Amino acid sequence: MKKNAPNSPAPSTSEAVDISRLCEVTEPLVSARLRNPNRPDPVSHVFTIIPNVDTESLLCHACETLASLNVMATDLACEVEGSRRNVMLAIQQLAVLGELLVNRALDNLDPPGGFTETAPNK
Template identity: 50%
Template sequence: MHKVTPNSPETPSTSPYASNDSKKLHDAAERALDHYFKPPFDKGNLPDKRPSNIFAVIPDLDNETLLAHASETLASLNVLASDLAFELEGTRRHVALAIQQMVSLGELLVNRALDSFDQPEER
């Protein structure tokens, strides 16, 4: 049987990244396309670098109130860390228990400072 169309020439499949020169040319082409077709950089889209004041402590609060809220926060954190520790295993559990212990120590210190407010002043 006779074939009507000739065989196509065999060409090795080459990648544009096969040689260092083609890689450099491709990189240069990408930089040129980015230079001409990329939208200009808009500094207005950058996030604001100023610190946020979402949470603030009222400046004229007395120390007893501050310590009471710190104690409640540490007590909540103590429970959270304890609950988390019992859901973990291995070294992660040990880390969570260490955090829970440090929170407990901080809570004891704050509560001790609060106890000094409960005692009547000596004259």
């Protein structure tokens, strides 16, 4: 059930997004990016990963990130209804799938119990 906040102001026409203005601003940026795909994107460098991080550490952090996404999506799905709830549950399921894939990759790197497959002796 959706509840309206009692003190939330109604959006005014001055706050409405002007789509034509938005297109004018974003089109040159997108076009420039498409014309020169090797140009570094300043936004993509906000978060960087140091080059010498081992694969197991990367996968562990990815797994923890996906687990956090799972929890956040599940919590949000409990607060919304209808089609938005279905979207949140789909996002949650994709997070779980990603987490399962990363965990399997970790198991492949270091199998549980130290068991490693070897060729049979002849």
